[in-house]
Structures are given as structure tokens and as C-alpha cells.
Amino acid sequence: MYTKKLMEKIKNIIRGHSLFMLHYCTGCGAIELPPTMTSRFDMERLGIAPMATPRQADILLITGYLSAKTLRRVIYTYEQMQSPKWVVGFGSCTINGGIYYDSYSTINELDLYLPVDLYLAGCMPRPEAIINGFERLIEKIENGDADGWKHYKQNREWYKKNQKQALGDSLYTTR
Amino acid sequence: MEQKKVIEKISNEYGIKKIKFKKIENQQFKVKINKKEIINFLTYLKNIGFWQLSLITAVDWIDNNQFEIVYNLVSWELEQHIIVKTFIPRENPRITSIINIWPVAKYYEWDVNEYFGVVFDGNPNNGKELFLENWDDKPPMRKDFDPLNYSKEKFPEKEYKNFRMKRKREVIE
């Protein structure tokens, strides 16, 4: 029992130190990612690097607003990712719709469709805020607090219901 | 070329004398044209140097029960921008496509078709989806469509829990 817990702890520390971020730009916040990734702010110092494919990625960054059309793709992508996986909500739009609160094509609350482990405030958050956010995420992972993916597994029904409300019954097919 | 000369040239050459041009600024003017004339007129304009089709768009004049179709043409030789407008009824809106004059019009027209429901005769993409996916309401750019209501219904807003307005601190006595 104790060894299992200890193993989990060690695993968490290791997970926290090699994070791959899925290179998927969903909204305007993505424009602050290139400076974060490249020489000016250099997030590889923290052990985070961009990754092209969902299956090898650990972090899904939702960089801002999600249109319903993207939400469908993001859900596929999220479900393709291997656990453990974490979602970071980026900027105002992911919390309550942001400036597009009245738009007919963007969702308002990301938390209804995907489990979010960390929100960053700002429109959009600066690279400093992103890096601080990643640090916080790493901390959370090491402590084992970032368990959104477990939550998603346990409450799949609830998430699917919300996803269907936004995207229609044909969740996995387009007309 | 000066705007006056361009206008003179068009009025003289195109034949219909009654066209009324209105200046917007030195390099921009607008003109209203009958729906039937539109193909001929645009072809003529392309021939005299308005090569570039900048934009096709529509305006929903719901009070007049009309759609206004707007063509924006640019000529970098004449250094003029012309806005050509035509009106079509709002019920069963149809107009001839201009993809034979400008191929790129295919997408501008598709755009207007998707957002306003205007049918362009001759465009192969009428009724297909471009930007939207599984759209289930009236075309969204029409004036009688309310985006906020749609959003509220489909994408619920966040309800903040545990929020209590409190007096932050004693305001001066």
C-alpha cells in the first residue's frame, strides 16, 4: 500500500518534469505561445516542449475561445491523448465566454465540456503569466492535485450530455 | 485618373446615361444598378481596368424587405475604388452568380449564401456549409437573428458560485 503511494508520488514528480504541450492553436491566445516557446522566454527551461501529435502530448492548451466547430475537434483530440493529461484554460474566453459571450458560434464555459486543471486570467495572458501558470501546473502535478482527467472519466455521462447540447446529437460525425 | 473622368468615361461608354454616381471620397465612389444590368455592368468594369474584385457582401434591409448586394471593385491603374450595389427582394432572394467573370467570387458568394441565405444562380456551392457546421437556425447575419439568445440557449453561461457582494471596508462615516 505504502509502496504504491510512494510509487505514485515518484511518478508524479517525474511527470511534472517532462511535459509535452500539444501544439494546437485554438484561439487568439496562441499568438503568445511562440515567444514563450522560443528564445525570449524559453519554456524548455521548465521541461516543457511543443509536441505535434495528441498521443504523445500531456498538456492540452485551450488558447482562448473555442468555436463549436473547433470544440468538436478538441474533444477528439483530448480523447486521443493518453492519461494522465491536463487541460489549461487560457484567458477570459475559456472561463465565461470572454468578449464573445454573445456569439452564436463560440462556447462560453469550457468547464462544461472538458475538465480544466488551471485557468489563466488575462486577455490574453502574457508569456510571463503562461510560464508562471506552467510552474503552478507542475506543482499541482507533483502534489497529485491535477486530476481533471480522472474527473472526466468518472463523470463521462455528464460531459457527454453537455457536449451533445452544444454540438448536437451527432457528436462524432458532421452532416 | 481623376474620379470625374472615370465617371464620365463610364457614363459615356456604358450606354445607360441615367446611372447616378455618388462620391464617397476622392478615390471611392458608389453606384446603384438594376439587378438585371449587373452582369453586363461588372463585365464592362472589368474590361476598363477594374480587375480586382475586393469583396462581395450583402446588407439586410429588413425594414424595406430587401437585401442589398454590394460589389467592391478596385482598379490600380485608374486608382479608383467603386462600390456597385443592387437590391433584391428578401423573400426568395436570388441573383446571378459572377463566377465566370471573377473565379474568386465563388467563395465570396458562398459566404453571402451561408450568412444571408441569398442564392447565387450558377454558383455550385449554394446551400453547402463553409464556415458553419451543423447549423440549425436561420442564416446568422440576417437582422432578425439574435446571437445572444442563440448563445444562451446552446452554450450556457457560467454561474458563479459562492459569490456574495460584501462591503469591502467601512466607507467614511
Added chain:
Amino acid sequence: MKEVKLFHGPNHPGMHGNFSVHLTVDGDTVKKAKPNPGMLHRGFEKLMERRLWMSNIALIPRVCVPEPDINETVYSMAVEKIEELEVPERAKYLRVIILELARIAVHMMSIGGIGGPTGVYTAPNWALNERDMILDIFEKITGHRIYHMYIVPGGVRQDINEEILEFIENTINDIESRLKDYYEIIFESPIIHKRLKGTAPLTKEQALDWGVTGPGLRSTGVKYDVRKKFPYLVYDKLDFDIPIAEESDAYTRLYLKYLEVKQSIKIIRQVLSDIPKGKVRNKLMGTALKWKIKEGEAYGKVESSRGEFGYYIVSTGGRYPYRIQVRGASYPQGLYGIEAGLPGTRLEDVSIWLDTMGVCSPEVDR
């Protein structure tokens, strides 16, 4: 060989932005291409109809994320045309500073962006730092890095002082001092030459048919630049050249952008020395809550980094715009261009094609 359907994007490392192309490939050659935009569709045009003339300033920069200032400018210019509102001379110069800095930033980003599809990762690591230094200027002038909300109908929101002018001068000197290294390390690099030379060609006829503007059109020999042909702000008083090329391929288009950066630096230098004193904003009548714009319509256009960028605005004399249509600069190549131009390209060149044609998905989707 059997034809295969491939979804290029939206999650694809060679894709700049949330955009997707449906490709039908035979082996490595693209047979058919169909753009699938709308992932970034927010219904801007509808949202703008629901907001005050002033509040819209907060919304419009988001139409084009890498280069937001053109939106503010072109919206303000169209509104000024309808309202016949004068802009103070100093404000015009300030707008030029912002626009040209933004042009450098975007061009730097696309020079860096070529690192993705070609694997020359020196490019993004260098160029994005350059861009970030310009964002520092923006932060100093406007108070934000990306979305400045600085240019408003009637002028600009805040004046700038000598200290900021000096800071701009130092920064562009600094950037210019490194341009030679870009030339050597990126444009003389054998990898770039191998991958870009002759890739994704574009003929003059194609460009005209598709309605491509900007560096794309200029690389085929047509000397069309809105700044020269339809001068706005103070561009008619400034001395600068429009670089053009005769034969268009991916390399030429990228190199043109590099040359344009040099021209932009030249423009900024002139503006810094010529900028007159005076006020920076003429306001409309009353408080911003009550602003009204006269009845009428106008099309405002500027030369963005990707070509002619325009707003068509209709006002009925109320507090809200009646209709606004955004003409994204990359709309023609991003939709019709993909359908007509991609077939025949090799699969690995698709990203290069999209990158050097300057397809910016947020402005296509709006």
C-alpha cells in the same frame, strides 16, 4: 495509385492557425484540395452590430491576431470617411509608426514561421525575439502587447513622449543591425534554398484570377500597393520603395517580406524625424455612450502584411453600426487560392505554400 483523403489540420504542426484543408492525394501529389475554414469563426460582423461605435474598438483587433492594428486603423478610417471626421496630423504619424512596427513584427513572424515546415529552427528562435522587442514598444505606447486598442476614430488614444520615440529608434536600430545576419543565416542557408526555391510557384494570371494582393501579387511583377495607389494617413509624404519580383516562388515571397522590413524601418525613421507636434485626437460629439455616425457607407482599406485589408461599414445614423463586413487580406488565397492552387503541389510543400502565401485563418473565418 489509389487516391487517399487527408485532413491537413486543424491540429498540424505545419498549420499556422486553426485551419484545415481537406486534401485528396495520389502518392505524394495533391490531386484535389478543399479548404475547411470556420474553426475560428466568431461571427464578428454580427457581434459588431450589437456594440457601440466605441466599444467595437475592443472587438475588432481580434479579427486578425498577428497584426491587430490594421483592424483598428481600417475601422477608424472607414468611420472617419462616413463621419467626415478630421484626424490630427500627429495622430496620422503615430498611426504610421504603429502600422509599420506591426508590419515588421508580422514579417518577422512569417520569416520565423518558415522554420516549422522546413525544419530550420534557427529562424523562429531568432525572428520571434525580434518580434517580441517590437511588442515591448507596443506595450510602452499602448499598454498592451498584442491587442492595443490604440487607434480610434478621430485619432489615437494616447500621445507618446520623447522617451518612447527614443526607445523606438534604439529598438529599430538594434533590429536593423541584425538584419544582415538574417540574410546570411536564413536567406543564404542551403536548406532554405533547397526547400523554397521553385516551390509553390505562382503566375501573374493566377494571382489576378484568385484576387491575391500584397507580397503575393507583387512577387509576380504587379506593382500594386495600397500605400502607393490609394495613399492613406501620411504615406504620400513618405519616401519608400515597393519591392517587386518577376518570378514568384516560396523563396521570392519570403525574401520580399525581408525587403519590406527594410522599407518599414526606413519609413519609421522618417516618421520619427518628421513627426509634428499637436493634439492626437478629435473626438466625436458627447460621451462615448452616445456617439452616432452619420448615415452612409464606406470601404476603408489599408495595405496589411498580406495585402489589401478592408472594412465595409454601413451606418444608418445610429449608435450602433448597421453592417460591417471584413475583407480579410488572405481571404482570396486562403479559400479560392487553396482550391485552385494546391492541386499539383507535393504533400510536403503544402505547409510551405500556405505559409508563404500568408494565409491567416482568423481573418478568413472572422
Added chain:
Amino acid sequence: MDKPKSNFFAPFKGIKYMIQKPVTIRVPEEEREAQKRYRGFHTNDWEECIGCGTCADICPTDAINMEKVPDYDAPEGEKDERPVIDYGRCCFCGFCVDICTTGSLKMSKDYIYMDEDADTFLYIPDEEGLNKNYPKEGYERNEDTDLLDLERIAMRYTKSKKRKDSFLEYVKGFSKEEAKREAARCVECGICTDRCPAHMDIPEYINTIWDDNLEEGVEWMYETNPLPNICGRVCTHKCEDVCTISHRGEPIAIRWLKRYIVDNAPEDVYEEVVLSNVSKEGEGSIAIIGAGPAGLSAAYYLRTIGYDVDIYEKEELAGGVMRYGIPRYRLPDEAIDKDILFIEKIGVNIHRNTKVGKDIKFSKLREKHDVVFISTGFMEPRHLKIKGSDHPDVVAAMDFLPKVRDFVRDKKQMPEVAEKVVVIGGGDVAYDVGRSVARLQNIKYGKVDVTLTALEKKEDLPAGEDEIQEGKEEGLEIYPASGPVEIIIENDEIKGLKTAECIALFDDKGNFNPKLNKDNTEIHEASQVFISIGQAPNYDYLPDNIKEELEFKGPQIKINEKTHQTSMDWLFAGGDIVNGPDIINGVADGHNAAKAIDDYIRSNK
């Protein structure tokens, strides 16, 4: 165009940068302060904030909501709400800071905030900041970014040279362009509506000017005030004192805008609007004694509900204090006539020259009507009891002003004015007297010599500011803080007024009891003294048995505040004899009384 040639060694040229300082900013070890103008998280100074809600109106993202603060009684000119910002919406444009009417809302340099709980992103801005670290101030509003229009459009007046001997109205009123410019400054916060005694829908009618829809403006006005022509000229404009724009600039000229609407709404439209208000619902008849502001207002609203209304007015013309008190140069007869005309047009009967008790018995009113409403106002002068005040050349304001109006209206005999005049009092009425005397002196003698003596100190004179300013322009001299001691009479003729310095107005208990310093006296030469130290009611029309039953508090009648009834349920009272002190309060009182009377009649059926 010359294109670069491929060079195998080119990439190696970057090696020189190996020995240079790296560009990397090592966040989070290295903290970088945001630039001076940075638009970070908000701060709000709760002491300055008045809860006007303008920030919420301009917000492009609907991120700002005004929430009521529990257990907070907002003082006058402030709302009990404060902004709450939703960082799930905010786009950091800073427009809320630009438009903040008080300057309390600011932006800080603070820009890092993260949390796993989305519910913490709703934030009540205060000085602590979102991260509770009292952040440095970032973005600041300046003249260029300001989204308010702070400067008032100047009203055009007849120059003092021209108006000094004329009783024509000297305020010219706004032109269309000016009115629109002024109306465009309003931010529609509604604090003025709360302050206005009649709760007029001020933002709404100002808006109609901006939208060129004066017809609707008239409609809005008649909702709460049937005397807009009068109030548009002589209202005490409490609304302008609390106007949110006045925190940083000049308040909106609400009174003149009201005047603009009624002056410029086309006559036929006006009539249509007013007449269409009348319904036929109510059944009953009401007698109103006194056609002053309260009486007319009550009559209008009772009539619009459908009751039969009769007003009994003892004077030749209706209007009460408006007709006989306020001088014509401020309130011309045409304005009064216009308002009264519409009230009569909807079917209110005004019996002029009918003094209750003399021409018609009070008991008869009681028989004829279901309800009697008394609003006879304070029309009698209050007397000053000092030595010499019984001299015939000592004139009371309320005796003098009606004569001036009669003189101007019908060119009757000019009231007597001496060459040197002293007016005792420093209120609006004293100024009315003083300025009227000055005009008459100008006509008669060609020069002005009017002295005002007021008990109050210079800074708290009860008269309105423009009144003081314009009086000065017209040649009035004011001696504040001087209490009258004696009117000096030699050989039966007034020689002057002796005043002493007034040290305090109120005694320790807070009662009005001026204390004079008899050692510091002054003598103002004059051969005529006007007394304007307040007015008193006259209840002689009431039969004795009713007077006995009524309850009084001082000179005023005590009523049930909710039902507006006196101690007799059929007898209602309003206006100055109940509340005071100005026209707009009278109008409000009349309106409330009308509602109360309506309730009473309905409940009795």
C-alpha cells in the same frame, strides 16, 4: 531583384552570438515589471466610487455588473451599488477607466493571476487588487483618452447692459445644435432621477433630444411633471448638483434641456401627446383650493385618471407663486399660460376670482365634491419685528412682487421704488425683489442703488449661484452676515437700515436663533426697505370647526405621509402648506397626492 545566393557556410555565421548575452528572460526567477501604461487588473477606490454604472454601460464584453452592497445606505448623489468585474469576460480595453465619472476605477500593473477554480475569477475591485498586494497603478486616463465630454455648452444670456431695465426673459435657451451637444454629454446613470423630488425621467428625456424625438420627450416629461414649461425655467435643479459629470467636469444643464424640449416640440404634437394621456377610468369629483404648482399638478394627474376636477383660485390668474412671486424676466407669462392651457384642455375647470369662504362656501365644496385638496401655499409675507418696521415705506416682498408682475403685464401703475433701497434677506426671493427693484430704478432714475443684507455668510447664501452672479452683474450689492437691528427713521422718513454682524445662525440646540454682535454695526442708507425673510400661509378660508380639527406643525399642516390625508379622511393637503420649499417639490407633492386620492376613492367604492 537580386536574390541571395546559397552559401554553405552561411549558417555558421551565427556562431558569433555564442559569446553574447542571451536574450532569454528567466521567468519566473526574473520578474519583469509591466510598462507604465500597462492595462492590468482593476482597482477601485470605494470612497470615490458613486456606483453610477457608466463603466458597465461602455463595457464591450458585458464583464462589469453593478451589484447592490448590502447594508449600505448611500448618501445623496450616490448609488448603493459597486462594480463587479468578471475576468471570464474582461478584455482589458480600459474603456471603463476612460469613462469612469469619478476616476475611482483604475488599472494596475498586476497581470499574473491563475487558479484552478473558475469561480474565483469574479472580482469585486478595490484598492487591494486581485492578488491582494496593493499593486502599482498602471494605465491612466488622460485628456485624450477621456470618453466623457466635461465641458458644458454655455447658455446664451442677454447682456446685463441690455437686460438691466427690461423685464423680458433674459435666458435665450439652447439652439438645436447646442441642445444636442449638451444632451450628448449625458451618461444615463439616473442618479439625477433619484435626487429629483418629482423623480423625473431625466436620462430618458435627454435621450430624446439626442435622438431628435421631442414628441417622446414631452411624453416622458408629462409622466412626472405637468408643468415642464415652468420647471424648465425656474426649477431649483437639485438634479444638477448631483450630476455624475460634475465630479470631474461641469454638470449637464438638465433644466435648460427640459426647457429646450418644451419650447421646441411642435405645438400640435405636444397637444396630441398631452391629450392622449387622459383616460375615463376614474369616477368622482375633486375640489382643489389654490392653483399653484401642487394644485395644478394634482389636478392634472387626477384628470388623467378620469376624475372631474375643479380648482378654486382666488386671484384673477392661475399659477399662484409662479404667477405672482417669480419675476417675469425669469418666468414669462407665456410659459405659465402654456402649461395651464394644457391642463385646462384636458378638462380641468379652473374657477378664477373665486375665493373660498367668500365667493363659495367651504361647506358647499364639501357637498359638491367627494374629496377636497388644499394647496394654498405660502403667499403671505412674514413680518420682521424690529424698531421701525411698521413704517409704510417698509414693504414686504410678497406684497411687492405681485405688483411688479401686474405692472409688467398690464402696464398698470408702476410700484413705488425709491432711489436708494435696502432689501433684507439673501434668498432667491430677496434677489427677485432686488433685481426687480433694480430694473424699476433703471426705468425711473436711470441708475441702480440696491443693497441686500443677509444673515448667512457669503459661502452659504441660500440663493442660487447664478442668481447671485447675475444680481452682481445687474448692480446689486450684498452684505452677508449682517442681521437687521433697526430701521432708522428721521422725520417720519426712512433714512437707512442698521445691521449688526451675525455670528451664529443657530443656537446650541440647533434651533434657528441668530446671534448678533451688537458692537460691530453698519448703517445702510436707504429711503425704502424691502423685507424678504420668508413667507407664511393663510388659512382664513377654512371654517373654524375644520381648523380646530386639523393638526399643525409650526405653520404647516400635519398629514399622514403615506395617504396625504389630514386628520379628516376627505381632506387632503399638499404643497408648501405641507412640505415646501420649491416648485418641483410642490409638483411632486401634487402628483403623490393625486395617487393617494385615487387610492382613497377607489377603496371607498
